[in-house]
Amino acid sequence: MTPGVLSALRQLEVRRMGLIGYQEALELQRELVEERRANRIPDLLLLLQHPPVITLGVRSETARANVVATSERLAELGIEVHETGRGGDVTYHGPGQIVGYPILDLRPDRCDVHKYVRDLEEVMIRTCADYGIAAGRIAGLTGTWVGAEKIGAIGIRISRWITSHGFAFNVRTDLDHFKLIVPCGISDRGVTSLERLTGRTIALDAVEDALVRRFSEVFERRAA
Amino acid sequence: MPTPVLMPQMGESIAEGTIVRWIKKVGDAVDRDEPLFEISTDKVDAEIPAPATGVLTEIKVNEGETVAVNSVVATIGAASEISKQEPLGSAPPPAAPSLDSVVPRDVDAPPAKPAATPRKTNGRTAAKPSEDDSRKQRSSPLVRRIARDNDVDISQIHGSGLGGRVTKNDILEYIDSETGTGDSLGAEAPGAKAAGSGTRDTGLGTRAADPGSRVEIKPLSVMRKKIAEHMVMSRRTSAHVHSVFHVNFSTVERIRQQKKAEYEQLGTKLTYMAFIAKAVVSALRRFPIVNASLDGDNVIYKKDINLGIAVALESGLIVPVIKHADEKNLLGLSRAIADIATRARSKQLKPEEVHDGTFTITNPGQFGSQFGMPIINQPQVAILGVGTIEKRPIVVDDAIAIRTMAYLTLGYDHRLVDGATGDQFMAEVKQQLENFDAQ
Numbered sequence: 202m203t204p205g206v207l208s209a210l211r212q213l214e215v216r217r218m219g220l221i222g223y224q225e226a227l228e229l230q231r232e233l234v235e236e237r238r239a240n241r242i243p244d245l246l247l248l249l250q251h252p253p254v255i256t257l258g259v260r261s262e263t264a265r266a267n268v269v270a271t272s273e274r275l276a277e278l279g280i281e282v283h284e285t286g287r288g289g290d291v292t293y294h295g296p297g298q299i300v301g302y303p304i305l306d307l308r309p310d311r312c313d314v315h316k317y318v319r320d321l322e323e324v325m326i327r328t329c330a331d332y333g334i335a336a337g338r339i340a341g342l343t344g345t346w347v348g349a350e351k352i353g354a355i356g357i358r359i360s361r362w363i364t365s366h367g368f369a370f371n372v373r374t375d376l377d378h379f380k381l382i383v384p385c386g387i388s389d390r391g392v393t394s395l396e397r398l399t400g401r402t403i404a405l406d407a408v409e410d411a412l413v414r415r416f417s418e419v420f421e422r423r424a425a
Numbered sequence: 426m427p428t429p430v431l432m433p434q435m436g437e438s439i440a441e442g443t444i445v446r447w448i449k450k451v452g453d454a455v456d457r458d459e460p461l462f463e464i465s466t467d468k469v470d471a472e473i474p475a476p477a478t479g480v481l482t483e484i485k486v487n488e489g490e491t492v493a494v495n496s497v498v499a500t501i502g503a504a505s506e507i508s509k510q511e512p513l514g515s516a517p518p519p520a521a522p523s524l525d526s527v528v529p530r531d532v533d534a535p536p537a538k539p540a541a542t543p544r545k546t547n548g549r550t551a552a553k554p555s556e557d558d559s560r561k562q563r564s565s566p567l568v569r570r571i572a573r574d575n576d577v578d579i580s581q582i583h584g585s586g587l588g589g590r591v592t593k594n595d596i597l598e599y600i601d602s603e604t605g606t607g608d609s610l611g612a613e614a615p616g617a618k619a620a621g622s623g624t625r626d627t628g629l630g631t632r633a634a635d636p637g638s639r640v641e642i643k644p645l646s647v648m649r650k651k652i653a654e655h656m657v658m659s660r661r662t663s664a665h666v667h668s669v670f671h672v673n674f675s676t677v678e679r680i681r682q683q684k685k686a687e688y689e690q691l692g693t694k695l696t697y698m699a700f701i702a703k704a705v706v707s708a709l710r711r712f713p714i715v716n717a718s719l720d721g722d723n724v725i726y727k728k729d730i731n732l733g734i735a736v737a738l739e740s741g742l743i744v745p746v747i748k749h750a751d752e753k754n755l756l757g758l759s760r761a762i763a764d765i766a767t768r769a770r771s772k773q774l775k776p777e778e779v780h781d782g783t784f785t786i787t788n789p790g791q792f793g794s795q796f797g798m799p800i801i802n803q804p805q806v807a808i809l810g811v812g813t814i815e816k817r818p819i820v821v822d823d824a825i826a827i828r829t830m831a832y833l834t835l836g837y838d839h840r841l842v843d844g845a846t847g848d849q850f851m852a853e854v855k856q857q858l859e860n861f862d863a864q
Contacts, residue, residue, distance in 0.1 A: 287470055306608055309730075312435075313438075313439075314435040314471060316434045316436055316437070355766070361460075361472065361728075
């Protein structure tokens with residue numbers, strides 16, 4: 202690629218934020234969406250981890266039924282429950298899971314929510330490939346799957362084509378915590394992680410690097 | 426006129442959507458682009474803005490219900506029925522609201538002036554009903570009473586308050602200026618004075634021929650008159666400056682040759698204009714100030730990119746508008762440009778298709794001009810002129826090479842856009858065209 206072509210790509214600012222509370226991240230996203238809408242900031246990819254938290258999608262009534270643990274049990278484990286404005290059902294976030302929140306303006310050429318979901322899946326599929334894992338899709342079940350087990354979850358909000366929320370990719374997540382819920386309301390499928398699949402220890406920041414690279418590739422952005 | 430609210434199609438493969446939440450209730454006032462409801466498909470929750478300003482009069486689809494895309498889910502009624510029905514035909518896009526201050530407001534003028542004079546109607550259109558409505562709705566009861574007592578239309582007043590709200594001071598100043606002090610920004614031009622004394626204000630106020638000289642005198646066509654008025658008004662309104670860029674179209678030309686057959690199969694011609702439109706849209710995204718209007722002390726940033734394309738007609742010029750040009754790809758833009766140009770020439774444009782442009786492209790190059798210095802299409806703040814596209818010798822790596830080149834000119838309003846911004850905008854257009862990404 203010539204430098205000219207390179208700079209023709211839209212810029213993507215990557216912010217690696219480490220461990221950050223769910224509520225705090227929620228408020229940050231809300232602000233960034235407005236900033237992005239006003240074009241004061243470029244497209245963003247936030248990469249972070251959450252302390253243990255169970256989050257419910259917009260269809261909270263059904264989602265709550267998919268939290269199988271009692272509130273006492275959750276309190277004992279120090280796990281919060283949050284309602285959020287994203288799509289999707291219920292999910293779990295915790296340390297060892299890389300959460301990606303892209304704040305993108307999908308206009309002018311990516312105004313298709315399905316395409317956006319498929320693209321996020323693609324980012325995680327390619328990242329898996331970087332670690333020699335063959336991941337794929339299961340028709341009708343959004344997310345990134347390895348066999349019948351889910352490695353990456355997706356829940357998105359789009360407000361006038363500005364995206365928020367995003368994906369959660371299990372690297373060394375405590376998979377037992379998923380037993381507290383029926384992930385995404387899908388009861389007959391399991392959850393997995395990169396470390397479980399590869400059987401070795403994997404550096405989180407290396408996975409972040411891979412995600413950024415794959416994200417820039419799939420979304421045709423120039424990461425900065 | 427009530428506006429139906431449709432279930433939007435959020436993607437090619439999406440056939441239906443579920444309403445998860447109504448953000449507004451029946452009876453609520455809504456502004457265009459304000460979040461109205463949330464829908465959910467698959468793993469995506471999307472917030473949908475209102476398509477128009479008014480009052481939410483009916484919700485047809487309740488929370489939790491799923492309907493096919495393009496089904497009517499609600500109705501927005503107009504807050505008031507102001508002047509939506511004026512004939513527009515071929516009128517060039519709207520004049521700036523400030524035009525009103527140029528219309529003489531002598532106290533002893535005939536009371537029926539507004540609705541009767543076409544120019545006034547035009548000015549009214551220009552003021553964009555949505556903002557008018559909101560101004561009207563948002564003004565305080567006191568302001569509304571003053572308006573009633575003085576027989577003043579609030580929508581005609583520039584509001585300095587929050588969100589364009591008309592304050593008590595605004596209306597008192599307005600009434601003051603109406604009765605003769607006239608200090609608003611429309612800058613009294615000679616033409617405006619002439620209009621008061623009965624001469625037609627065509628902007629052609631100087632005497633063109635002495636009686637008895639060998640001339641033929643023909644009345645202007647309505648379109649010609651409107652163009653004349655609009656051009657003079659634009660010159661008077663905006664501080665025009667121009668930047669000229671020399672752009673290499675070799676990449677575009679190559680893609681055009683590659684894709685020609687494919688596009689012909691799809692039933693459209695791939696023209697340079699589609700590429701230019703695409704590049705402009707992307708530059709407008711990066712520089713929202715170029716996709717804006719100036720309204721008194723406020724900058725109005727237009728969220729939509731509605732691209733006007735000037736089309737030369739036998740009898741004049743018309744600027745049909747491609748709405749939401751930012752949502753179209755190269756093929757979509759090619760089709761839209763061909764479509765509006767054809768229908769402009771066969772006089773089959775609908776009135777609304779010449780309205781609400783946010784930026785204009787004009788193409789004097791088609792007649793051989795190297796570059797033009799176009800006049801801004803009010804109330805926009807910039808216009809792109811495309812010079813003739815031809816092979817020229819240029820210097821590449823210290824050798825003379827033959828490349829397909831063209832001059833592009835940006836005419837812009839220095840009141841709002843400085844040279845640095847205008848040039849950066851043009852550099853982006855140039856960059857987009859020279860490195861055009863066919864995807």
